[in-house]
Amino acid sequence: xxxxxxxxxxxxxxxxxxxxxxxxxxxxxxxxxxxxxxxxxxxxxxxxxxxxxxxxxxxxxxxxxxxxxxxxxxxxxxxxxxxxxxxxxxxxxxxxxxxxxxxxxxxxxxxxxxxxxxxxxxxxxxxxxxxxxxxxxxx
Numbered sequence: 001x002x003x004x005x006x007x008x009x010x011x012x013x014x015x016x017x018x019x020x021x022x023x024x025x026x027x028x029x030x031x032x033x034x035x036x037x038x039x040x041x042x043x044x045x046x047x048x049x050x051x052x053x054x055x056x057x058x059x060x061x062x063x064x065x066x067x068x069x070x071x072x073x074x075x076x077x078x079x080x081x082x083x084x085x086x087x088x089x090x091x092x093x094x095x096x097x098x099x100x101x102x103x104x105x106x107x108x109x110x111x112x113x114x115x116x117x118x119x120x121x122x123x124x125x126x127x128x129x130x131x132x133x134x135x136x137x138x139x
Contacts, residue, residue: 001026005049006056006075007064009091010034015079019058029053034060046070065090071100078108081119085126 010016016032023030031045031054042063049057050072057070064070065087073095082088095104110116 001028003075004055005052005073006077007070007073007091007094008056008058008077009061009079009082010058011060011080011082016058016060019079023056023058028055030056030058032058034058034063037063049073059091061087061091064094068094069097069099070094071097074102074104076104076106078106080109081116081123085123085130088123089127 008019010019016034020030020032031049033042033045037045045054045057046068048054049070052072057073061082061084076092076095078088082091092106108120110120
């Protein structure tokens with residue numbers, strides 16, 4: 001609620017529905033981009049977000065992982081760890097691109113004592129390994 005423009009990543013429809021209820025209760029203007037968003041409406045929502053019409057975009061990472069620039073956002077919130085490193089990296093890249101004028105951050109929600117802690121750690125280790133390999137290939 002304290003952020004101007006945020007992307008919230010959800011993996012499951014239950015997470016999406018919970019967030020919709022919460023955002024409506026708080027009076028926060030939002031929109032959803034996922035597999036059920038009609039193609040014609042998808043581009044409109046992206047454009048409206050770029051113009052500042054929504055404070056939050058609830059996004060399924062697979063739906064916006066490639067080809068979408070959302071530099072209006074300054075924050076990404078992951079409600080749970082993704083299964084795919086590619087989706088994680090590509091979704092985070094929606095705000096970390098040319099045209100970004102403000103600092104941005106990625107927040108990963110994890111409950112203590114759950115699998116999420118290990119899942120995020122493995123995801124970060126996998127990312128570090130991949131970046132190390134790419135670095136070798138550039139030499």
